[in-house]
Amino acid sequence: MSLDPENTxxxxxxxxxxxxxxxxxxxPGHVERIKKLAREEFYDGIVFHRVIEDFMAxxxxxxxxxxxGSEYPDLKAEFNDESHQRGVCSMxxxxxxxxxxxQFFICFDDASFLDKQYTAWGKVVEGMENVDKIKRGEPVRDPDKILSMRVMADVQ
Structure with missing residues (x-):
């Protein structure tokens, strides 16, 4: 599978x-927002504050x-047909x-009960084993964090 650097x-x-x-x-609106925030380095240093076993981070x-949240206005929902399965990223x-x-979450497992109620906007294509290692909790004590989050097109 070839990845589009502008959308990775x-x-x-x-x-x-x-x-x-x-x-x-x-x-499209959610992807645009995530990319904008990534390019502003908004996510750098942000923790995984809610991590539930067999559900999501x-x-x-x-x-x-x-x-x-960010300084920008909230987004209009873009509910779609993508099912909330392992690796799916949703708002x-x-x-x-x-x-x-x-705020977004990454599904550990089948969470199809969220389908058409939350906006799915992407999927983990590499490193899901690292997502699986994120420390659990609600809230999480001494949580794991995003050290940096970049659009692939900006780092090549």
Missing amino acids: LILETTKGKVVIAMRPDLA QTGCPHGTGMG ARAANPNSANS
């Missing part, structure tokens, strides 16, 4: 490298609490479907 993220985490293929065909809150949100901002 490279995350260096405290557990190792993770590569995510983004899907602008599914969620959530990150993207600048405060590490799950209550924060976290509050009760309002149009409240996704910067």
